[in-house]
Amino acid sequence: MIIDHIGIVVKDMQKGIEHWNDLFGYKQMTEIVENTRQKVNVVFMHKDNSQLIKLIEPTDETSPIYAFSKKGGGLHHLCFKCDDISTQLSEFKTKGIRTLAQPEPGEAFDNENIAFVYAKQGLNIELIDTDKKANIL
Amino acid sequence: MIIDHIGIVVKDMQKGIEHWNDLFGYKQMTEIVENTRQKVNVVFMHKDNSQLIKLIEPTDETSPIYAFSKKGGGLHHLCFKCDDISTQLSEFKTKGIRTLAQPEPGEAFDNENIAFVYAKQGLNIELIDTDKKANIL
Numbered sequence: 001m002i003i004d005h006i007g008i009v010v011k012d013m014q015k016g017i018e019h020w021n022d023l024f025g026y027k028q029m030t031e032i033v034e035n036t037r038q039k040v041n042v043v044f045m046h047k048d049n050s051q052l053i054k055l056i057e058p059t060d061e062t063s064p065i066y067a068f069s070k071k072g073g074g075l076h077h078l079c080f081k082c083d084d085i086s087t088q089l090s091e092f093k094t095k096g097i098r099t100l101a102q103p104e105p106g107e108a109f110d111n112e113n114i115a116f117v118y119a120k121q122g123l124n125i126e127l128i129d130t131d132k133k134a135n136i137l
Numbered sequence: 138m139i140i141d142h143i144g145i146v147v148k149d150m151q152k153g154i155e156h157w158n159d160l161f162g163y164k165q166m167t168e169i170v171e172n173t174r175q176k177v178n179v180v181f182m183h184k185d186n187s188q189l190i191k192l193i194e195p196t197d198e199t200s201p202i203y204a205f206s207k208k209g210g211g212l213h214h215l216c217f218k219c220d221d222i223s224t225q226l227s228e229f230k231t232k233g234i235r236t237l238a239q240p241e242p243g244e245a246f247d248n249e250n251i252a253f254v255y256a257k258q259g260l261n262i263e264l265i266d267t268d269k270k271a272n273i274l
Contacts, residue, residue: 002187050139074259075212122211
């Protein structure tokens, strides 16, 4: 498993995109995709030789990240690519890692399954399959 | 500027090292280095083709990261490599970015200067010079 991207919560998507472009030179890589179940908008941003990032904006007050965004947002999760999500979740389970949500289609990943776990020590982890890439523009 | 590493706060360094090794296959890359001014211990961990990470443990209750570690720890900052810290700080200043600490020797970087800024939108950012690498074992 290697890190695919860093998930970063923002209050306002357009301001977040401008912020990452202006300060760090990151470019928008995908369209903004809405996840209606998680009630978030997400967008991927990239820069050559630098870690891929994903900006996440809540779409309403019932979004799981709404409270975090209200506090200002910031670093939220790390997403790891794994060979098989189900196998990885089973392995995590034997190690006492808590699954936050069952695997479900990730709109930003061509509706392939993603999963979220709480990996102890304050770490929210997202899992995607190794061969998946974010939908590009 | 590209991301050099992800800074992650842990309550207990040995448990953090074991956690990242056991769950994600990361290996300890450096010795544990104490920063007496910031009152933290830091260690770098790596995995082929995956983003470098740095674990940070407070050494006492007056450490700036103590409260965060007590709440469980987790993702804390992103460190960017830049061509020249002073130039980058000046540029950030014109954009209203707040410097959290003046450039000071980073023990884990051969005592070359590092700097911390608060880049708005909840982001703590560390800066190091491009040619610097963490002291290795």
